[in-house]
Amino acid sequence: MRSYNQYCSMARALDLVGDRWTLLIVRELLTQGPCRFTDLRRGLPGIASNLLAERLRDMESGGLITRDDQPPPVAATLISLTGRGRDLGGVVRELTRWGAPLMLDPPDGDEFRMHWFALPLRFLCRDGAPGEPAAVVRLGDPYDGCDIVAEGGRVDVRPCTPDRRPDVTVTAPPEVLVQLFTGQVSVAAAMTEGLVVDGSAQALERVLPQEMTS
Amino acid sequence: MRSYNQYCSMARALDLVGDRWTLLIVRELLTQGPCRFTDLRRGLPGIASNLLAERLRDMESGGLITRDDQPPPVAATLISLTGRGRDLGGVVRELTRWGAPLMLDPPDGDEFRMHWFALPLRFLCRDGAPGEPAAVVRLGDPYDGCDIVAEGGRVDVRPCTPDRRPDVTVTAPPEVLVQLFTGQVSVAAAMTEGLVVDGSAQALERVLPQEMTS
DNA sequence: CTGGATCCGGGAAGATACTG
């Protein structure tokens, strides 16, 4: 919690969210909803448990998160964003947008979680058939995935829930998903590189951006 | 240059701009335009010179800035943002917006530079007289200030230049400026707390937000 | 199993002095 000691809006913001890991914790809570300590660890590979605990303390005293003990038999502590924490959505969105071109480099040895992909999907997807009934495209599986919901010309991306039945379930190596959702390859081309489409291919096409014909 | 090693748009962005001081250097270059090493130091009180040098190396190799040696008699090296560096404007804007409420706490012992104020002014100001000819409100002095230019319903905030003649020059303690430009106090009230208005008070009123009548 | 605390080594950040 070192401060820049500058009477500047941005410097004061960075005093609160500029520490290492802090904004990635916000990413987790924004894309996954309320989480337990262990859920956060799974979504933040590489973080040490003491660091996570320390960041959560800082974020709680900074008014970004709250903790709520669930009553038995759950008996876990749920960590949620406050309104002020949710207001960081704009920062997260702009960082994600700026970093999108960096995803074209291959993952190399990087970790990957499908739900991380929910952030860029929000501005990569479109509803190509606004008149049709709602369509749900599921990426990944219920343990680590996200649902793209297209309806009435708008697209929303949410965590998977068991009760929502997808029209199509999509699986692929992460870099292939990037190519597909940035319009660099067609569905047909992606299928030769590991894309698996289980269900309505039309529903998938509906949310994909226009293919680049460079 | 430590990496999170996550195949995630936001994590990769933070690999490049998440280090301490980096985004504040971008702030300086965005608000001040091309700078010399020493200019940056003045705008970043608290930074150690070796750290600034190291960050600039990282940012150059990351494609955020370029350095251009000016020919004699200037003989200085100018540091500028690349297009990619300028694209961080959205991130800077959202951080600034999120941090704006934090400016209501008093400066305490914080450093202050008038040109830092240029960022929040971009969304705090409005043009209250779109039909009138352009008006220029100057905050501070040419050595550390900024000009608010209102014209045709749009407001722009730029670094002071000697050739631009302001309609009004405004000086005040930083926290009074915050109160004034967030609409919490009137010009009259601010003047009892140190606000000095030199020139057309109308030009100042033109760019101020509606006063809160809570 | 969850939600940490504790200890330690290495490296980044910070302060200061000095230089071409």
Place this chain on the structure above:
DNA sequence: CAGTATCTTCCCGGATCCAG
């Protein structure tokens, strides 16, 4: 003016251990 060199401090990352 634009850094480098050096030293100190403290944060980060990894491992291990522990209470409920």
